[in-house]
Amino acid sequence: MTNNPDYSSLTGAAYVLHEEKLIRNLELIRSVKEEAGVSIILALKGFAMWRMFPLVAKYLDGATASSLFEARLIYEEMGCKAHTYCAAYTDREFDELASISHHMVFNSVNQYLHFREKLQSQYPQISCGLRVNPGFSKVEVDMYNPTAPGSRLGIDAEHLKDGLPEGIDGLHFHALCENNSYDLEETLAVFEAKFGHLLHGVKWVNMGGGHLMTREGYDTEHLVRLLRQFKEKYQVEIILEPGSAIAWQTGDLIAHVVDIVDNHGIKTLMTDVSFTAHMPDTLEMPYRPGIVGTVDSETPYRYRIGGTSCLSGDFMYEYNFEHEVKIGSKLIFLDMIHYTIVKTTMFNGVHHPDICLFTRDGRLEIQRRFEYSDYKNRMN
Numbered sequence: 001m002t003n004n005p006d007y008s009s010l011t012g013a014a015y016v017l018h019e020e021k022l023i024r025n026l027e028l029i030r031s032v033k034e035e036a037g038v039s040i041i042l043a044l045k046g047f048a049m050w051r052m053f054p055l056v057a058k059y060l061d062g063a064t065a066s067s068l069f070e071a072r073l074i075y076e077e078m079g080c081k082a083h084t085y086c087a088a089y090t091d092r093e094f095d096e097l098a099s100i101s102h103h104m105v106f107n108s109v110n111q112y113l114h115f116r117e118k119l120q121s122q123y124p125q126i127s128c129g130l131r132v133n134p135g136f137s138k139v140e141v142d143m144y145n146p147t148a149p150g151s152r153l154g155i156d157a158e159h160l161k162d163g164l165p166e167g168i169d170g171l172h173f174h175a176l177c178e179n180n181s182y183d184l185e186e187t188l189a190v191f192e193a194k195f196g197h198l199l200h201g202v203k204w205v206n207m208g209g210g211h212l213m214t215r216e217g218y219d220t221e222h223l224v225r226l227l228r229q230f231k232e233k234y235q236v237e238i239i240l241e242p243g244s245a246i247a248w249q250t251g252d253l254i255a256h257v258v259d260i261v262d263n264h265g266i267k268t269l270m271t272d273v274s275f276t277a278h279m280p281d282t283l284e285m286p287y288r289p290g291i292v293g294t295v296d297s298e299t300p301y302r303y304r305i306g307g308t309s310c311l312s313g314d315f316m317y318e319y320n321f322e323h324e325v326k327i328g329s330k331l332i333f334l335d336m337i338h339y340t341i342v343k344t345t346m347f348n349g350v351h352h353p354d355i356c357l358f359t360r361d362g363r364l365e366i367q368r369r370f371e372y373s374d375y376k377n378r379m380n
């Protein structure tokens with residue numbers, strides 16, 4: 001059953017996660033993991049709506065953290081320890097993080113050696129790995145390409161020519177972003193060429209995130225074949241840690257038109273949401289979010305969409321609407337769950353949208369409403 005939500009009861013801005021769509025993604029991901037015989041874990045950096053963690057835990061093998069707070073959230077709300085990778089672990093946080101992690105991945109040999117003695121004496125149950133940098137990626141935007149020349153993320157092959165330091169069980173690479181299985185295949189060929197000499201000596205390989213297996217047209221059978229072949233060849237456990245794929249196209253951001261301003265004939269819909277505060281990737285990546293009721297061809301109803309902050313660039317260039325838009329209209333921004341809610345800010349003190357769930361049985365629940373105190377408490 002596919003329900004269409006009725007958003008008329010929403011009076012303020014809101015992210016709305018559709019439970020049914022999330023379940024559909026999780027089912028697909030679980031089938032890949034079962035057919036390929038790999039572990040798939042949720043990358044919290046992409047989706048951290050923790051009230052959904054018990055559901056996620058039914059389908060996936062846990063979660064990966066990139067910080068102490070993410071690891072704590074996994075521990076508290078998913079009820080398991082984390083597979084942890086931090087770009088740089090600090091002495092201050094290390095013990096707490098180690099106590100709630102089952103795997104720890106290090107971004108440099110230096111960092112691993114700094115903590116090795118502590119790990120071996122106090123946390124012998126933790127399986128340690130190194131993040132390596134294949135120096136190859138199909139990602140074209142540098143902001144999202146961890147393998148660009150000079151990257152700080154992952155160890156270059158030349159530093160591991162002579163093998164791995166004692167105590168390392170696994171290798172981790174992350175080189176994809178919204179990619180397909182054919183991109184993974186090319187990346188794996190480079191990874192094997194550069195790090196193949198180490199692969200027979202490890203227990204596991206974590207192939208990072210960026211596997212957008214829930215996007216329409218993704219060839220999951222090809223992915224399964226690739227993973228099986230790799231596993232067979234090196235006799236290693238494989239872990240994938242997607243974020244986007246889990247919450248891909250699972251919900252909307254609902255906004256309202258508060259005013260319409262006209263400057264030299266350019267009409268801007270002033271809304272109660274902000275691109276910089278509530279959809280930052282639209283400016284960072286950048287990309288144009290889909291909006292319900294707009295078309296590609298030109299119409300008489302052309303409007304810019306204005307964010308509510310005072311940042312000059314907090315707007316999207318003209319969209320063509322099928323119908324005239326009036327003050328009070330709702331705007332529905334599509335696919336606004338992954339990498340949005342986790343990245344919001346309260347810049348300008350702008351009101352944070354509610355976080356809502358559209359349940360499988362058709363109810364629209366407000367799970368979280370933000371208050372002035374949320375803003376105030378961040379400042380002091």
Ligand SMILES: Cc1ncc(COP(=O)(O)O)c(C=O)c1O
Nearest residue numbers: 043046174208209210242243244
């Ligand atoms: C180390 C690591 N793992 C996993 C992910 C999740 O990637 P995605 O959400 O594209 O699947 C990221 C994203 O930046 C990452 O940096």
